[in-house]
Amino acid sequence: MYANLNAGAIGVRADLPQTIEYARRNGFGGIDFSIVEAAGLAKAHSVGYVKELFERAQVRPGSFGFPVEFRKDEAAWREGLAALPDQAKLAAALGCSRTATWLLPGSDERDFLENFRFHVARLGPAAQILADHGIRLGLEFIGPKTLRTRFKHRFIYTLEGMLALGAAMNTGNVGLLLDIWHLYTSYGSNDQVRELRNEDVVVVHINDAPAGVPVDEQLDQVRALPGETGVLDLAGFLQALQAIGYDGPVTAEPFSQRVREMAPDAAVQATAAAVDQVWQEAGLGALGKRAA
Numbered sequence: 001m002y003a004n005l006n007a008g009a010i011g012v013r014a015d016l017p018q019t020i021e022y023a024r025r026n027g028f029g030g031i032d033f034s035i036v037e038a039a040g041l042a043k044a045h046s047v048g049y050v051k052e053l054f055e056r057a058q059v060r061p062g063s064f065g066f067p068v069e070f071r072k073d074e075a076a077w078r079e080g081l082a083a084l085p086d087q088a089k090l091a092a093a094l095g096c097s098r099t100a101t102w103l104l105p106g107s108d109e110r111d112f113l114e115n116f117r118f119h120v121a122r123l124g125p126a127a128q129i130l131a132d133h134g135i136r137l138g139l140e141f142i143g144p145k146t147l148r149t150r151f152k153h154r155f156i157y158t159l160e161g162m163l164a165l166g167a168a169m170n171t172g173n174v175g176l177l178l179d180i181w182h183l184y185t186s187y188g189s190n191d192q193v194r195e196l197r198n199e200d201v202v203v204v205h206i207n208d209a210p211a212g213v214p215v216d217e218q219l220d221q222v223r224a225l226p227g228e229t230g231v232l233d234l235a236g237f238l239q240a241l242q243a244i245g246y247d248g249p250v251t252a253e254p255f256s257q258r259v260r261e262m263a264p265d266a267a268v269q270a271t272a273a274a275v276d277q278v279w280q281e282a283g284l285g286a287l288g289k290r291a292a
Contacts, residue, residue, distance in 0.1 A: 001204070001241060002029030003275045004062040004249030010267045011260030016041060016053065022264075023059045026272040027286075030062030030249050035087045038064070038094065047093050054094065061096035062249035063203050066137065070122040071104075077122055084126055088133035098248060099130065100138030100177035100203040103162070106151025115155050116165065124169040131173040138202030139166055140177035143185030145216040158186045163200065179205035179253065180237050185218050190233060193240035201246050205253040206278065208232050221255040225274040227281070228254075238282035250275070 005028040007014045014022060016037050023031045041050050054061055067087055068080035091099070107115050127137050141162040142148070148157050156162055159176065166174030178193070178201050208224040209231040226234055238250070252271050259267050276286060 001238075001246050001248060001250050002060070002062075003272075003279065004028060004030040004032065004060075004251040005268070005271070006032040006251045006253065007268070008032075009251065009253040009255070010271050011262075012264045012267050014264065016050075020053055020057045020059050022268045024057040026268050027276070028059065028272065030060035032063050032065065032249075032251060033061060035064040035067055035091055035099075039087060039090055042090060047090065051094055060249075061091070061094045062251070063098040063100055063138075064091055064096055066099045066101035066126075068126045070101075070119075070126070081125060081129070084129045085133075088130050088135055091135055092133045097135050098138065098202050099135060100140060102140035102142060102177065103156065103165075104151070105142045105148035105157035106153055106155045108152045111153045112155060115153065116168070119165060120168050123174075124171065127169050127171040127174050131171045136173045136175060136199075136202045137166075138175055138177035140179060140205075141182055141186065142220065143182035143188075144218050144220045145185070146218065147220050157182075159183065159188050159192055175200045175202040177203045177205065179207070180232050180234065181205070181207050181209065181223060181253075183237075184209060184232055185215060187215070190236040190240045193237065194243055196244050198245040198247060201241070201244070201248065203248060204241060204246065204250045206234055206237070206250060206275070207252060207254045208234070223253070223255045225254045225256060225259060225271065226252055227274055227278040228256075234278040235282040238278065238284060242282070242284065 005023045007019045016033055019031050038050050068084055069076045130137050139162050141157050143157050206226045208226055208229045209218055211229045211231055252275055
């Protein structure tokens with residue numbers, strides 16, 4: 001596994017070349033990126049040009065944002081689905097085999113069974129297109145009670161539930177976007193992570209939780225840099241991932257106002273330092289630039 005940079009998650013606005021350069025300068029092994037932006041660069045220059053941006057910096061295309069709008073009306077979903085084959089082909093050409101998205105833990109319109117069927121119907125065809133190009137899809141469960149209780153009907157908010165949804169798509173390439181924050185707020189554990197297989201985990205997010213706040217009162221987008229508060233057992237989490245042979249990107253997603261208010265260079269540097277610290281506390285050495 002390797003440390004991966006998502007510039008937007010720390011409040012840094014940067015295009016693809018800038019993000020790659022931030023990652024190169026700060027020891028990140030990969031980045032998250034927009035496949036739509038990459039397609040625009042490939043059209044303006046070439047696929048080789050985009051590929052060279054990564055290769056010259058020795059930075060991987062860690063994962064791309066899932067581009068299909070499946071939550072809204074059918075027309076928007078079908079439009080995204082129609083564009084996906086070319087996007088998946090480009091991602092594969094760039095050497096990127098991972099994409100991920102999140103699912104709300106409830107609905108005001110659909111009960112649990114209806115919502116389960118809805119997501120299988122909407123995400124299954126996209127997952128098959130991705131599978132045809134050797135790309136895996138990670139689904140993120142959202143844990144906080146403060147969010148899931150807002151909905152009339154509850155939906156999946158646990159690790160086991162999201163694995164079951166992925167399996168129901170029957171495409172063989174759907175796994176987890178595993179965020180330690182959501183594992184914590186859903187009362188999951190690192191022992192559960194140790195029971196997974198590498199192929200179950202597509203993308204990983206790390207962060208920390210505000211101190212002094214009960215689990216059921218944690219707010220979804222109020223977090224901290226990895227290791228900042230010590231509430232979450234990040235060392236144990238990373239060790240569990242190492243134990244199952246996880247070989248993908250590990251991305252800091254702190255949703256920290258303090259970090260957002262930093263200058264871009266400072267925000268990336270602070271994030272790199274935080275990831276480096278928890279990496280070393282887990283006994284994984286310095287900041288992970290190569291897969292372990």
